[in-house]
Amino acid sequence: MNRKLKNTLVLIVLFILIVAAGIVYNYIIQKNSISDRETRLSKLKTFNYQTSEITKQLEDLSQRANVLDSLLASRRFNIPFNLSSIKFFNFMNSISTSFSPVTKFNVEYIDKFDVKDFTYYEYKITGNGEYNDIFKIIYSIEHSKELKKIKSITISNTVSSDENKTPEFLVRCTIIANVYFAHNDRFSTKKLFENDLTSSTQYDVFYPLIRTEIPPNNEDLLDVQGAKLLALIPEGAFLTDTGGKTYLLWEGEQIYLGYLTKIDYENNTVKFIINKGGIIENISLSLEKEKPEKP
Numbered sequence: 001m002n003r004k005l006k007n008t009l010v011l012i013v014l015f016i017l018i019v020a021a022g023i024v025y026n027y028i029i030q031k032n033s034i035s036d037r038e039t040r041l042s043k044l045k046t047f048n049y050q051t052s053e054i055t056k057q058l059e060d061l062s063q064r065a066n067v068l069d070s071l072l073a074s075r076r077f078n079i080p081f082n083l084s085s086i087k088f089f090n091f092m093n094s095i096s097t098s099f100s101p102v103t104k105f106n107v108e109y110i111d112k113f114d115v116k117d118f119t120y121y122e123y124k125i126t127g128n129g130e131y132n133d134i135f136k137i138i139y140s141i142e143h144s145k146e147l148k149k150i151k152s153i154t155i156s157n158t159v160s161s162d163e164n165k166t167p168e169f170l171v172r173c174t175i176i177a178n179v180y181f182a183h184n185d186r187f188s189t190k191k192l193f194e195n196d197l198t199s200s201t202q203y204d205v206f207y208p209l210i211r212t213e214i215p216p217n218n219e220d221l222l223d224v225q226g227a228k229l230l231a232l233i234p235e236g237a238f239l240t241d242t243g244g245k246t247y248l249l250w251e252g253e254q255i256y257l258g259y260l261t262k263i264d265y266e267n268n269t270v271k272f273i274i275n276k277g278g279i280i281e282n283i284s285l286s287l288e289k290e291k292p293e294k295p
Contacts, residue, residue: 078145081182081185085109085112088107088123092105092125095137102129103133103134104129105126105128105137106126108123109121110122110124118181118182118183119181119182120178120179122151122177123177124176125173127173128172129171130171131170131202131205132202138175139197139199140197141177143195143196145193145194146192148177148178149177149178149180150175152175154173155206156206157171157208158170158172167214169206171204209278217256221256222255224272225242227239227242228240229268229285232265235248236253255272257276259272261273269285269286270284270285
């Protein structure tokens, strides 16, 4: 074999080795790296970095975000993101603005608890008040936009008296309420609009039908018990109570525990209706006929 042929064969072998090494390096050693770069390149090619295109993409994404946010806002309840424990105190203050002055309650923070993907604060609400005010607390908690739920509730009736010693039939309650929030903003909305928390007036199931507590006669009205009818005039009726005090009354006027319902001029009588602790009485008074003098 001559020298020229030998050199040619050596060059061919070297070329084959170089090509084989390149193939091994590119398609075996650098295969993962090439795949990663091709993936990144394909992702970069999907974006157009011109200002006009970026602006259009931003508008489209903003519109989609607003649609999703409106869907969340239209739901009956929302679960807020990273809720402050103070917000429930503000919530209770806001719903109590229409409460009666006799309604008093206290809100106590208990603790924070984690349940899977959610966390909730627990509060204890105690107090006394009118039945419809207590009902509004329950209604507002259960129907609030941000998810709140009553865990337990205890209600009982109680009787107190105001400064005029008039009995007040109130309700005593103890409520345990949970206020929920999430660890991300998947369930929250950018603008929260509270639900309508107006509750209709409810019949007070704790108000006694028959009561032993009778309100005092602080307005010095006519007490028809033991009263006498003195005279009937076109303007009304003259009456006197057991203490000798006279009153001029007309139909519909208020008396102690009731009203004067009718003046019957033909039969010389007046009729009253009174409510004695849930017991309704109809009372009629007539003019006393003068006894003829003995000759």
